[in-house]
Amino acid sequence: xxxxxxxxxxxxxxxxxxxxxxxxxxxxxxxxxxxxxxxxxxxxxxxxxxxxxxxxxxxxxxxxxxxxxxxxxxxxxxxxxxxxxxxxxxxxxxxxxxxxxxxxxxxxxxxxxxxxxxxxxxxxxxxxxxxxxxxxxxxxxxxxxxxxxxxxxxxxxxxxxxxxxxxxxxxxxxxxxxxxxxxxxxxxxxxxxxxxxxxxxxxxxxxx
Amino acid sequence: xxxxxxxxxxxxxxxxxxxxxxxxxxxxxxxxxxxxxxxxxxxxxxxxxxxxxxxxxxxxxxxxxxxxxxxxxxxxxxxxxxxxxxxxxxxxxxxxxxxxxxxxxxxxxxxxxxxxxxxxxxxxxxxxxxxxxxxxxxxxxxxxxxxxxxxxxxxxxxxxxxxxxxxxxxxxxxxxxxxxxxxxxxxxxxxxxxxxxxxxxxxxx
Numbered sequence: 245x246x247x248x249x250x251x252x253x254x255x256x257x258x259x260x261x262x263x264x265x266x267x268x269x270x271x272x273x274x275x276x277x278x279x280x281x282x283x284x285x286x287x288x289x290x291x292x293x294x295x296x297x298x299x300x301x302x303x304x305x306x307x308x309x310x311x312x313x314x315x316x317x318x319x320x321x322x323x324x325x326x327x328x329x330x331x332x333x334x335x336x337x338x339x340x341x342x343x344x345x346x347x348x349x350x351x352x353x354x355x356x357x358x359x360x361x362x363x364x365x366x367x368x369x370x371x372x373x374x375x376x377x378x379x380x381x382x383x384x385x386x387x388x389x390x391x392x393x394x395x396x397x398x399x400x401x402x403x404x405x406x407x408x409x410x411x412x413x414x415x416x417x418x419x420x421x422x423x424x425x426x427x428x429x430x431x432x433x434x435x436x437x438x439x440x441x442x443x444x445x446x447x448x449x450x451x452x
Numbered sequence: 453x454x455x456x457x458x459x460x461x462x463x464x465x466x467x468x469x470x471x472x473x474x475x476x477x478x479x480x481x482x483x484x485x486x487x488x489x490x491x492x493x494x495x496x497x498x499x500x501x502x503x504x505x506x507x508x509x510x511x512x513x514x515x516x517x518x519x520x521x522x523x524x525x526x527x528x529x530x531x532x533x534x535x536x537x538x539x540x541x542x543x544x545x546x547x548x549x550x551x552x553x554x555x556x557x558x559x560x561x562x563x564x565x566x567x568x569x570x571x572x573x574x575x576x577x578x579x580x581x582x583x584x585x586x587x588x589x590x591x592x593x594x595x596x597x598x599x600x601x602x603x604x605x606x607x608x609x610x611x612x613x614x615x616x617x618x619x620x621x622x623x624x625x626x627x628x629x630x631x632x633x634x635x636x637x638x639x640x641x642x643x644x645x646x647x648x649x650x651x652x653x654x655x656x657x
Contacts (some may be wrong), residue, residue: 284456301511350511350619351455351605374528426543427503431496433539438492445485 284354286311286346289410292401294360296333297326298411299346305330309348316357355427453516453601453623454502454540457548461608468604469553472534475560479530490648491532494521498536499551502546506629508622515626519593520634523561523574523586524648529563530556554604562596574638575649582642583635590634594627596622 284306288297297420299306307328326332334362342358483491490552502514522529533540534556540546547555566589602616641648 288643302505304507304511345458347459348511350622351453351459351617353456353459355458427500430499430539430543432620434492434496434499434535437535438488441488442485445488 250384284348285345285351286344286354286356288344288356288358289413290336290358291407291409292399293336294333295336295342295344296331297344297346297356299326299330299332299348299354301348306346306348309346312345312347313337314343314345316343318343326392384396453513453559453597453619454537454547455551455558455604457550459608460551460554460604462625464604464607465554468551468555471558472530472553472556475527475530475557475564476534479525479527479532482526483528483531487528491525491528495532495536496526497521498533498538499539502540506625508625511622513622513626515630515633516559516594516597517630517633518559518563518597519566519590519630520637522560522565522567522593523571523589523634523638526567526571527564529560529567533560533563538574556606558600559597561600562593565596566593582638586635586638587631590630590632591627594623594630598623 269272284301286297286299288295297311299309306326309326310324311324311332315321321337322334324332324334341358344356344358346354484584484639498517498521501517504515505512523533525532537552537555541549541552570589573581576582598619599616602612602619605615606612
């Protein structure tokens with residue numbers, strides 16, 4: 245008895261069943277647009293001399309997660325735990341690239357590479373003492389505030405304003421492209437592999 | 453349940469990779485080319501299933517569907533789940549490339565074991581036995597997977613009992629949901645195309 249070479253013979257009576265399965269898959273993928281729901285990730289940004297980190301598992305914060313900080317080459321620097329809001333901050337240990345690692349339990353781990361050029365040293369003007377004194381007194385009398393105090397205030401205000409922007413930037417850098425695309429792409433790859441295997445198998449069997 | 457990169461120690465990763473390679477080789481050998489579309493659809497179902505999340509307390513867990521896949525494919529579950537895991541790693545960064553072997557073993561070995569134990573029960577004409585076996589197949593495979601994840605973490609130095617309790621309890625809703633899903637799929641296919649369950653036994657999968 246010749247084997248029926250229709251590759252779909254063994255799994256369907258009618259195309260309805262295949263359509264049923266693909267429909268179920270599609271329903272699941274539409275609901276599952278938030279691909280990050282299963283991933284843990286950590287963001288970090290600098291304010292002044294402190295690095296702040298936030299740890300997430302999907303949309304939730306990771307509390308009591310272990311944070312380890314390494315140099316870019318892997319030397320261990322320091323360790324800590326996130327609080328209940330998923331935050332952990334530490335003073336910048338050295339002015340190099342840092343690798344910040346989050347271990348959230350149950351086998352989940354995430355890394356963030358913190359670049360040292362994200363930290364900018366406050367610009368120090370070169371000025372001779374006498375002119376600086378003179379300038380300071382003039383400024384003090386006119387505005388009531390010295391250069392140093394002004395600089396401090398500006399840094400604080402800028403940190404305040406830039407904080408949410410740094411956070412969003414860190415998120416964007418980590419996010420890959422649209423996840424529905426990836427889901428459909430993955431299903432496509434599987435069907436493609438299936439097609440290739442069937443093609444080569446049909447070539448191998450002699451046609452009757 | 454996917455273990456990420458950089459957590460497990462090298463011996464664990466290597467043994468996982470070796471076992472997964474052996475299993476996949478056996479699975480490919482036993483694969484009947486006529487049934488490749490079925491393998492592909494189940495692999496795609498596995499791929500998408502991990503995106504369906506159930507929030508549990510501080511974390512969230514996802515569907516695994518390995519019981520269902522093991523029931524319909526037997527040994528061929530190895531290549532199906534491996535391809536699903538590989539694509540998840542490449543596209544979503546779930547799990548990792550080095551831990552691919554370990555993740556594959558953790559999810560496929562329970563599927564295989566449950567297939568061997570409950571396969572004949574599922575095919576039986578007695579409705580009660582069939583229902584019970586289907587539910588247990590779905591339930592037990594997630595349970596064993598949780599234990600194997602805890603095992604893998606244990607060999608990397610974590611305390612087994614604490615991790616095991618955590619993972620198993622977190623996945624309890626998933627176990628129940630998968631048991632129910634397996635029941636529905638088995639009943640539907642028994643009515644529509646009962647040969648699917650029989651073919652797996654014909655060819656001595």
